[in-house]
Amino acid sequence: MNKPVEAHPFLDPRELVVDQPQDGTFLVSRRLFNEAELFELEMKYIFENTWIFLCHEGQVPNPGDFFTTEMGRQPVVITRGKDGQVHGFVNACAHRGATLCRTRKGNQQFLTCPYHGWVYDTAGKNVDIKDHASGAYPPAFEQQSHDLKAIPKLAVYRGLVFGSLNPDVPTLAEHLGGAAKAIDFVMDQSESPLEVLRGWSTYTHRGNWKLQPENGIDGYHFTAVHANYVGVMKRDAERRAQKAAAAGGVQRSFGGDSLLQMKSGWYDYGRGHTLMWGSFGQPQNRPVWDRREQIAQRHGAAHAEWVVGRLRNLLIFPNLLLMDHAATQIRVIKPVSVDFTKVESFALAAREDSPDARTRRIRQFEDFYNATGLATPDDLTTFEACHDGLQGRLVPWQLGYDRGFAQVRAGGDEESAAVGMDAHMSGPDFQDEVLLHGQYREWLRLLAPVLAD
Ligand code: FES
């Protein structure tokens, strides 16, 4: 066995995920949701070892802007330098490690450490050591770098800022693969970069972080968990049909749509990135509808159909869900501990939105995505129910990954071919569960250094 020596014994992968496509078996152990040791390994080998999502460029629009977040267990700060470039650093002073930026966001031309007053510019360079001249420092100190530690890899795609604490990773383009095209479908609803609307929603729930990427692309739960949401939207549409313009309020994108009768599907792009999609029954109610002709002129009819006529939930493993249906959401998954998870939710909007379209976008964001909405509270209740149920370890394996097994296709399909989108696998129904396999395959791949051969 040619593996690096670790302080812990190698894990037996057969006890964690059973992936045997040849006989139609895919099982996930409940240990993945319960064991603190596995959580520590996930932080080290996933969140602190590969590309993860950090923020949207629109959250640091001006020179001097900063935005604080975490990469696994490590605090980081993203800045916009005087040069207009996005930079990223460990948010800890080089001197004695105090956090530098202590608010979620702000604007400073220089970052001054509140502890002993060392000062850095927004590109991370140390520009002042307080009372340096009288400090009687040894030569070895003078020869060391006093700058902030830069995030080793930082790259931006369509406004989305990603970073990796491990410098030895493929390029972001290689990492995203075919999923980049699915990001384009979200971003191309506007000719200019989408803007991040002010404010955000943060919520926490008991339960392991992996409940989030699973649920984010789980079409099968929609009509059960979100029956209330579907019912309210349906009644609103019926009321409008009877009263027409006198109905008042904001016209929603969903209404009399029968989601399960619409064309749908999914793509597995590799590295855990996965898209579930469906057609809108009434795309004319979407905020982007007014720009459909310009989008078709710019990108072609097939691409425009993906942008305007289809809803999508895109998982960029491990911590980003881009959701684009009733409104457009960036959802960031932040593992806190093996049994506690934080989620942050930001709204994206097109600068060209008419006042009506903007109002509809915001109302629909509140309807579905907000922690006070009609959908997210039902999901949160479900996460905690799963967490409690998963303590029943007398049942070792989850059985929730089999729907759609018999209709998996290798590669893409005619819909992806129409826009030149690469995919490793695809399927024709967004209620399929086989689209969840990719994230566990990537989980296994990243944990390979601690798995027995
Ligand atoms: S810890 Fe920052 S100046 Fe001392």
Ligand SMILES: [Fe+2]
């Ligand atoms: Fe949900």
